[in-house]
Amino acid sequence: MKHFHGTAKQERALDAYVKLLRAADTVDSFLMSRLESLGLSPSQFGVLEALYHIGPLCLGELARKLLKTSGNLTMVVGNLERRGLATRTRQAADRRFYLVSISEKGRKLIAQVFPQHVERIVGAMSALTPAEQESLAALARKLGTTVAARNPK
Amino acid sequence: MKHFHGTAKQERALDAYVKLLRAADTVDSFLMSRLESLGLSPSQFGVLEALYHIGPLCLGELARKLLKTSGNLTMVVGNLERRGLATRTRQAADRRFYLVSISEKGRKLIAQVFPQHVERIVGAMSALTPAEQESLAALARKLGTTVAARNPK
DNA sequence: CAGCGGTGGTTCAATATTAAACCATTCGGC
DNA sequence: GCCGAATGGTTTAATATTGAACCACCGCTG
Numbered sequence A, B: 001m002k003h004f005h006g007t008a009k010q011e012r013a014l015d016a017y018v019k020l021l022r023a024a025d026t027v028d029s030f031l032m033s034r035l036e037s038l039g040l041s042p043s044q045f046g047v048l049e050a051l052y053h054i055g056p057l058c059l060g061e062l063a064r065k066l067l068k069t070s071g072n073l074t075m076v077v078g079n080l081e082r083r084g085l086a087t088r089t090r091q092a093a094d095r096r097f098y099l100v101s102i103s104e105k106g107r108k109l110i111a112q113v114f115p116q117h118v119e120r121i122v123g124a125m126s127a128l129t130p131a132e133q134e135s136l137a138a139l140a141r142k143l144g145t146t147v148a149a150r151n152p153k
Numbered sequence C: 001c002a003g004c005g006g007t008g009g010t011t012c013a014a015t016a017t018t019a020a021a022c023c024a025t026t027c028g029g030c
Numbered sequence D: 001g002c003c004g005a006a007t008g009g010t011t012t013a014a015t016a017t018t019g020a021a022c023c024a025c026c027g028c029t030g
Helices: A006-034 A040-055 A058-068 A070-082 A104-125 A129-148 B008-036 B042-054 B059-065 B070-082 B104-125 B128-148
Strands: A086-090 A096-102 B087-092 B099-100
Touching: A006 A040, A006 A104, A006 B008, A006 B104, A006 B128, A040 A058, A040 A096, A040 A104, A058 A070, A058 A096, A058 A104, A070 A086, A086 B008, A096 A104, A104 B008, A104 B128, A129 B008, A129 B104, A129 B128, B008 B042, B008 B104, B008 B128, B042 B070, B042 B087, B042 B099, B042 B104, B059 B070, B059 B099, B070 B087, B104 B128
Parallel strands: none
Antiparallel strands: A086 A096, B087 B099
């Protein structure tokens, strides 16, 4: 059931684009549904997970890593702070920077939740063979980095 | 720079998952940035484009096609209606259904914007060769449909 | 035809998200 | 040392997004 007709080139590009977005959306909402039942929003989990695995980061670094705006991060980190899962401390060296760190409570939460999360990712991706997973990763990586490079933030 | 260490199976799945999401996010925000400069939010464009190419749909069908909740669609369609780009009419046969249709104004807008949108998709996807685009589409399709089938809405 | 369960939409409260305007701080040139 | 540009964060206004509670309508069964 197709509703747009263009050149072969256009249909190929559109088809790949639509399939890519739908797959990402489907897999992500499957994974996030579990996290939300633990009281963590997708964004909150994303920030905590980054802090947990990478270490303290300032707001701007978080925004760039997560592909979100700084204004957005202000809100999400604010919510994490209010819930005692992260802290924000002003840098003495350059007082414009706020270093965001995961709290002990946040660390415990991620330590508890992350293993199951990984297993759910493994489960979802098992729809593809290992070779297919690697192929998908390579193609997605090439596409993502090329488009990102062409459009400097 | 990797910050998580697990089994080969876990790292492969995680890597594919992360690359997939980032590619989708990068491409999508590249495309949406142009649409927003025309005053159309991504969701509004999604709904209008569906109505334009498929024809009138009821709220629930729209929600399923766009992978959103019905509550969300109530809001987005409300905004489209307020701007005169779509209409909502109650079905006489079964008065629970509201049929959503694109207006003439909306049709003109999409007719004007869609060709450029497709060309931008072609431009973005040209990061991959035609064969790679087809390969990506096939892998994404397999992943998306399998995960969706395993998790009936 | 009364009641009831199921389906379609809406409402509500909370969080997210962005762009744009704005504030705070640093740093370079003078 | 002061000013202006640049950088990092916050705020604001608007839209989006979800799950849960709720309302409206249908069809069925007694």
